[in-house]
Amino acid sequence: QVTLKESGPGILQPSQTLSLTCSFSGFSLSTSGICVSWIRQPSGKGLEWLATICWEDSKGYNPSLKNRLTISKDTSNNQAFLKITSVDTADTAIYYCARILWVYYFDYWGQGVMVTVSS
Amino acid sequence: DVVLTQTPSILSATIGQSVSISCRSSQSLLDSDGNTYLYWFLQRPGQSPQRLIYLVSNLGSGVPNRFSGSGSGTDFTLKISGVEAEDLGVYYCMQATHAPLTFGSGTKLEIK
Numbered sequence: 001q002v003t004l005k006e007s008g009p010g011i012l013q014p015s016q017t018l019s020l021t022c023s024f025s026g027f028s029l030s031t032s033g034i035c036v037s038w039i040r041q042p043s044g045k046g047l048e049w050l051a052t053i054c055w056e057d058s059k060g061y062n063p064s065l066k067n068r069l070t071i072s073k074d075t076s077n078n079q080a081f082l083k084i085t086s087v088d089t090a091d092t093a094i095y096y097c098a099r100i101l102w103v104y105y106f107d108y109w110g111q112g113v114m115v116t117v118s119s
Numbered sequence: 120d121v122v123l124t125q126t127p128s129i130l131s132a133t134i135g136q137s138v139s140i141s142c143r144s145s146q147s148l149l150d151s152d153g154n155t156y157l158y159w160f161l162q163r164p165g166q167s168p169q170r171l172i173y174l175v176s177n178l179g180s181g182v183p184n185r186f187s188g189s190g191s192g193t194d195f196t197l198k199i200s201g202v203e204a205e206d207l208g209v210y211y212c213m214q215a216t217h218a219p220l221t222f223g224s225g226t227k228l229e230i231k
Contacts, residue, residue, distance in 0.1 A: 037220075046211065046222055046223075046224050046225050047160075047168065047211055047213075047222040047225075048222070049219060049220040049221065049222070052220075060218060060219075061219075062219045062220075063219060064120075064219070096167060096168075103154060103156065103173070103174060104173055105156070105158055105170070105173065105213070105215050106158070106160070106170050106213075107170055107173075107179065107180070109167040109168055109169070110167065111167055112167055
């Protein structure tokens with residue numbers, strides 16, 4: 001059974017660094033064809049892809065967030081991570097992680113974690 | 120970036136009615152590997168998105184067969200043949216042919 005669960009700080013202040021963790025089970029990020037992505041959704045708005053990391057450690061980032069994103073993984077502990085530097089109120093959103101299996105994008109999603117940036 | 124334009128933005132349907140949602144891309148989504156990386160998702164109120172359709176027309180695991188996807192190139196359609204109450208929510212198309220991966224702006228399905 002595949003599950004993913006996001007965790008984060010809940011609330012943080014502008015200019016701080018946001019650190020998110022995606023803990024998953026039922027698959028391994030060392031298996032060929034497996035990737036994990038981060039996607040976010042501001043309240044009442046649409047979905048925005050942020051970053052992806054794959055089994056062979058390739059990474060992809062949304063250029064709209066320029067150099068603020070860093071994605072990483074801990075294969076032994078079945079976790080993927082996302083850091084966003086210099087947050088501001090526009091980064092307030094629900095953050096999801098989701099699995100990719102080869103061409104089968106986002107077949108499983110986490111429940112999402114709400115992150116609020118406020119002074 | 121590839122822009123996906125979904126129409127309509129709001130759709131009101133009665134139970135049993137058949138409806139279609141359009142997703143038009145600013146570029147062809149046919150990849151050089153022969154695949155077309157166009158997907159459809161449903162986000163029910165208060166829930167995470169769930170994938171309905173992958174690679175244009177393939178039904179996801181456990182997805183009812185009243186959902187179907189079609190299209191090619193830049194024009195794609197999601198059809199629901201006989202709307203049920205549980206189908207309410209926001210439908211998104213997504214492309215993964217061109218980086219960065221992008222989503223459409225969503226179509227909200229309301230039940231009359």
